[in-house]
Amino acid sequence: MEKNKLVYPFVAIVGQENMKLALILNIINPTLSGVLIRGEKGTAKSTAVRALADILPEIEVFENDPFQLNPEDEFDFYQECMLTIYGKKISSLKSVKRLNRKVRVVELPVGATEDRVVGTLDLEHALKKGEKQIEPGILAAAHRGILYVDEVNLLDDHVVDVLLDSAAMGVNTIEREGVSFSHPARFTLVGTMNPEEGELRPQLLDRFGLCVLIEGTREPEARVAIMERRAAFDEEPAAFCKEWETASKELTKKIEQAITLYPKVIIERQLLFEITSFCLDVGVDGHRGDIIMLKTAKTLAAWNDRQEVVSADIEFSAELVLPHRVRRQPLQEIGENVKNLRENK
Amino acid sequence: MIFKKTYPFSAIIGQEDLKLVLLLNAINPKIGGLLIRGEKGTAKSTAVRALAALLPEIRVVAGCPCFCNPDDQDRMCERCREKKSAHKVQHQKVRVVTLPLNATEDRVAGGIDFSLAIKEGKRSVLPGLLADANRSILYVDEVNLLDDHIVDIILDAAASGENRIEREGISFKHPASFVLIGTMNPEEGDLRPQLLDRFGLCVDVAGEPEIEKRVELIQRRESFDLDFKGFMNRFEEENHQIEKQIATAMESLAGIRCPKHLRAFISELCAKNLVAGHRADLVMEQAVRAYAALQGRFEITTDDIIKIAPFVLAHRTRDAQPPPPSPPPPPPDQSEEKLSDDMNEQDQPDETEKPDDQQKEQPENAANEEAQSSGEQPDEADQTDEPEQPGEKTSPEQIFEVGSTFAVKKIVSPRDRVSRRGSGRRSRTRVSLKQGRYIKSTPGNRNNDIALDATLRAAAPHQLKRKNENGLAVVLKKEDIREKVREKRIGNFLLFAVDASGSMGARGRMAASKGAIMSLLLDAYQKRDKVGMVSFRKNEAFVNLPPTSSVELASKLLAEMPVGGRTPLSAGLVSVHEQVRNYLLRDPSARPIVIIITDGKSNAAMGDQKPIEEAFDFAVKMAADQRVVYIVVDTEEPGLVTFGLAGHLAEALGARYLKIEELKADQLVNIIKEK
Numbered sequence A: 001m002e003k004n005k006l007v008y009p010f011v012a013i014v015g016q017e018n019m020k021l022a023l024i025l026n027i028i029n030p031t032l033s034g035v036l037i038r039g040e041k042g043t044a045k046s047t048a049v050r051a052l053a054d055i056l057p058e059i060e061v062f063e064n065d066p067f068q069l070n071p072e073d074e075f076d077f078y079q080e081c082m083l084t085i086y087g088k089k090i091s092s093l094k095s096v097k098r099l100n101r102k103v104r105v106v107e108l109p110v111g112a113t114e115d116r117v118v119g120t121l122d123l124e125h126a127l128k129k130g131e132k133q134i135e136p137g138i139l140a141a142a143h144r145g146i147l148y149v150d151e152v153n154l155l156d157d158h159v160v161d162v163l164l165d166s167a168a169m170g171v172n173t174i175e176r177e178g179v180s181f182s183h184p185a186r187f188t189l190v191g192t193m194n195p196e197e198g199e200l201r202p203q204l205l206d207r208f209g210l211c212v213l214i215e216g217t218r219e220p221e222a223r224v225a226i227m228e229r230r231a232a233f234d235e236e237p238a239a240f241c242k243e244w245e246t247a248s249k250e251l252t253k254k255i256e257q258a259i260t261l262y263p264k265v266i267i268e269r270q271l272l273f274e275i276t277s278f279c280l281d282v283g284v285d286g287h288r289g290d291i292i293m294l295k296t297a298k299t300l301a302a303w304n305d306r307q308e309v310v311s312a313d314i315e316f317s318a319e320l321v322l323p324h325r326v327r328r329q330p331l332q333e334i335g336e337n338v339k340n341l342r343e344n345k
Numbered sequence B: 001m002i003f004k005k006t007y008p009f010s011a012i013i014g015q016e017d018l019k020l021v022l023l024l025n026a027i028n029p030k031i032g033g034l035l036i037r038g039e040k041g042t043a044k045s046t047a048v049r050a051l052a053a054l055l056p057e058i059r060v061v062a063g064c065p066c067f068c069n070p071d072d073q074d075r076m077c078e079r080c081r082e083k084k085s086a087h088k089v090q091h092q093k094v095r096v097v098t099l100p101l102n103a104t105e106d107r108v109a110g111g112i113d114f115s116l117a118i119k120e121g122k123r124s125v126l127p128g129l130l131a132d133a134n135r136s137i138l139y140v141d142e143v144n145l146l147d148d149h150i151v152d153i154i155l156d157a158a159a160s161g162e163n164r165i166e167r168e169g170i171s172f173k174h175p176a177s178f179v180l181i182g183t184m185n186p187e188e189g190d191l192r193p194q195l196l197d198r199f200g201l202c203v204d205v206a207g208e209p210e211i212e213k214r215v216e217l218i219q220r221r222e223s224f225d226l227d228f229k230g231f232m233n234r235f236e237e238e239n240h241q242i243e244k245q246i247a248t249a250m251e252s253l254a255g256i257r258c259p260k261h262l263r264a265f266i267s268e269l270c271a272k273n274l275v276a277g278h279r280a281d282l283v284m285e286q287a288v289r290a291y292a293a294l295q296g297r298f299e300i301t302t303d304d305i306i307k308i309a310p311f312v313l314a315h316r317t318r319d320a321q322p323p324p325p326s327p328p329p330p331p332p333d334q335s336e337e338k339l340s341d342d343m344n345e346q347d348q349p350d351e352t353e354k355p356d357d358q359q360k361e362q363p364e365n366a367a368n369e370e371a372q373s374s375g376e377q378p379d380e381a382d383q384t385d386e387p388e389q390p391g392e393k394t395s396p397e398q399i400f401e402v403g404s405t406f407a408v409k410k411i412v413s414p415r416d417r418v419s420r421r422g423s424g425r426r427s428r429t430r431v432s433l434k435q436g437r438y439i440k441s442t443p444g445n446r447n448n449d450i451a452l453d454a455t456l457r458a459a460a461p462h463q464l465k466r467k468n469e470n471g472l473a474v475v476l477k478k479e480d481i482r483e484k485v486r487e488k489r490i491g492n493f494l495l496f497a498v499d500a501s502g503s504m505g506a507r508g509r510m511a512a513s514k515g516a517i518m519s520l521l522l523d524a525y526q527k528r529d530k531v532g533m534v535s536f537r538k539n540e541a542f543v544n545l546p547p548t549s550s551v552e553l554a555s556k557l558l559a560e561m562p563v564g565g566r567t568p569l570s571a572g573l574v575s576v577h578e579q580v581r582n583y584l585l586r587d588p589s590a591r592p593i594v595i596i597i598t599d600g601k602s603n604a605a606m607g608d609q610k611p612i613e614e615a616f617d618f619a620v621k622m623a624a625d626q627r628v629v630y631i632v633v634d635t636e637e638p639g640l641v642t643f644g645l646a647g648h649l650a651e652a653l654g655a656r657y658l659k660i661e662e663l664k665a666d667q668l669v670n671i672i673k674e675k
Helices: A017-028 A045-055 A075-086 A114-118 A123-129 A157-169 A202-207 A220-235 A237-264 A269-282 A288-303 A311-321 A338-344 B016-027 B044-054 B078-082 B105-109 B114-120 B148-160 B193-198 B211-226 B228-253 B260-272 B279-294 B302-313 B334-344 B349-353 B355-360 B366-375 B452-462 B502-526 B551-560 B569-586 B611-622 B645-653 B665-674
Strands: A035-039 A058-062 A098-102 A105-108 A119-121 A134-136 A146-149 A171-176 A179-184 A188-193 A210-214 B034-038 B057-061 B089-093 B096-098 B110-112 B125-127 B137-140 B162-167 B170-175 B179-184 B201-205 B427-431 B437-443 B482-490 B493-499 B530-537 B540-548 B593-598 B629-634 B656-659
Touching: A017 A035, A017 A045, A017 A188, A017 A210, A017 A237, A017 A288, A017 A311, A035 A045, A045 A105, A045 A146, A045 A188, A045 A237, A075 A134, A075 A179, A114 A119, A114 A157, A114 A171, A119 A171, A119 A179, A123 B114, A134 A179, A157 A171, A157 A202, A157 B044, A171 B105, A210 A311, A220 A237, A237 A288, A269 A288, A269 A311, A269 B211, A288 A311, A288 B211, B016 B034, B016 B044, B016 B179, B016 B201, B016 B228, B016 B279, B016 B302, B034 B044, B044 B096, B044 B137, B044 B179, B044 B228, B078 B170, B105 B110, B105 B148, B105 B162, B110 B162, B110 B170, B114 B452, B125 B170, B148 B162, B148 B193, B201 B302, B211 B228, B228 B279, B260 B279, B260 B302, B279 B302, B437 B452, B452 B482, B493 B502, B493 B569, B502 B530, B502 B551, B502 B593, B530 B551, B530 B569, B540 B551, B540 B569, B569 B593, B569 B611, B593 B645, B611 B645, B629 B645, B645 B656
Parallel strands: A035 A188, A035 A210, A105 A146, A146 A188, B034 B179, B034 B201, B096 B137, B137 B179, B493 B530, B493 B593, B593 B629, B629 B656
Antiparallel strands: A058 A098, A119 A134, A171 A179, B057 B089, B110 B125, B162 B170, B427 B482, B437 B482, B530 B540
16 A cells, blocks of 8 residues: 555445444454454445555564565575575574564455466566576565455456465465465455345355454435535545544553453363354354354454453354354355344254 | 474364275375365365375485385486496375466476576476376376376376376386275265276365364364464374374384285175175275274284275275166166167276276376267167156146257367467367466467476577676577467366246157256266256246256256246247356356257247247347357157247357257257267
């Protein structure tokens, strides 16, 4: 994202509370592995994701590192990457400059080729110097960040496979045209889609930790507020952003607090049973649902400044975690109300 | 090792079968690999990656890219064999080499070394993943999504135990015996029978049903994510024990023999399950030996065999009857039986002819396959014309059975010069991907897919004149660049538009139509096409199935499709158009094939026009898009009074027109060829 371009502030988005919350939870806990936002056109899906850039926390990176590695525990990769790509030998951790910057939102265009996604040989360099140099792809840029795919259901099958591969392993492996190279690629996958244009493959669906269904709000007041704010932003973006600056900062602070709190959150054993029986009752494939549900419940507790998970957290997390995981009849719509589903079964 | 944070093997809860067969493969590589099938999120990949930490050490020639065995002169790569002096030996762990789905041919098999060629002008081989995986484990996640021509390379190497590189002006071979481990989710499509047979064992995994264990599982996962080091320490001891167990079992393996009477038992088991060829017998013996070794025994028992047999037979057992769709109760007729056998074995023509050659079987080429399927004559295809449903004509809705199916000849879209992207096995096309076979080179650089050999040839005549500034052996300029033209088969999109109005129910026509559609679906399944289905009846059109790769879904829906009500042909056409348009938006270079099955008697309009006129109007508009191939199948009953409306529809669409009597495979499949 360009530095000077102003984005619509996240906090100024009217309504769509579930979507906003799902995004925030993913920032707090990146191991939630992403959000899928399903909804009709013009419901602030993309606006919300782009606006995230503003409220994201900071991380530490090496200076000019195309792979966004973590100086704390990925130094050995850094050494390896620098050696294989640039032929630079780096002997000690101290010799590398580090800096803090915000977590990035990296956008994957629908038309992206496999090359652009995984990375490829820098052809010009190869021909001029006779050396193989790797041009890192989008997956490298997205490490430790957010990978945003607009219209994820329209993505090329090949690219989807690659995404699945890296999302599953946390590693991107390039084995193409004489280049053999791997680098870490753990990212939060955020996808938006309009279900009218086709469904996602179940495998990819499962990779998204959370799923929210959104629709335009029906309340006249909220609709008016949306129009007013949007108009104000379009007229004077700078002033508008300024107006919301304090709220943005507060949100960032709250997120940071939740991040520190998360490891301390505890959950009673009884509630663990609640989670698994919920998953078994509605019928999900595999265990990813259980795992993500636990994480979501804990993250929710941290977000609400609690050190203990309560059963309301679990109920709420079921709404975010299970809709797209429930085994369905072919072509059955993704259900909105998981709770009903459980009671009906 | 890039997978720094690997979940420890001993911490995996449940999945005892999966863990067992993984260990067996680690103990005895002769088992020949493992296929893990299961729903998503069941620790498939986690287990394989965790296994890497437990693998034993082997002696390798130091510095050899193929990790040759210094003690086995016969199975060394050329480089090691040519070396006169004694080999330096080093110890190294058996590794798990990952083959990513997007790997290119040259990285899998090996290719010319780019840097050496340009810098020093040397022609040298850069070995690929198959060399890397020699004497180790080759791991393919989502193996059913792997590109066909890569699969061929792997099959070739797995069958012969060596990899030959004959491409881009180099010729090289090296040993490549590896344990192939693949995971797959059956929802995403199936594997080719040949590849399936290469996997020694197969295990199906599912989620843990017990609540207690599920709770334990999520707790462990969470503590793994939160406190990696502490978690690893917790399970280190157990992991070590398994490691030791493997090492001990490997030592004792050589001393374990399978007694003769148990061999007889094994072959009896295999024969009973109608497995093809003899690989199952051999694999079972190896696996049982490994199992006994793992248990610390030197004797094999019948129980061992019973325990192991399911893993060997899971993917090899053939039903006496072909898998779905099951044909309707056939008359006791021999030709029908033969037909179903053919259906079952379409992809393995060798088997019926010489089943004993199974182990020597090379992956046969596509041409062979074609010859086989085109040789089949669809006899008895329309026999379901007879069963009439008496007295049901008055009921508004009925569901007809699927008529008998037949083998289809090839349907392909015409070859053109457009480069496409995609996967599948139907129409051969040029692809703008770095996948597929390298067929020739062309000047220019559009895909960054440089053909090094051709580029060097193009640059060669100019070398004397060019100034050498960088000290490279070859000076390349932009105009020398040649790009690879690749070709591969990709799937088409077949959209079925089925008229499900009451008039279609007459005299079992629907059953026959369903049979024909089913035959095409079966073919589509093997060719990895996308399929979609639209049906129209009463007052509207239903999108029964949006474009999907899941042909099972399509066949299920087809079987359940009810018939009754009026014929809203125009609504059906609009729906077809929407589906095709959406599909073309997604993939503008696609060439969808639309098969409309109707009698054309439209009697429900969407607007104010007469139903038939409206439908024809739409048809003319739809025909404007040249990218779509239409086929109209007329289901009108032959008789004295016919309307021939479907014929007019075909005309309006610019479609190929067929009567249902001509729907036999021969006629239908040749349509596109003729065009």
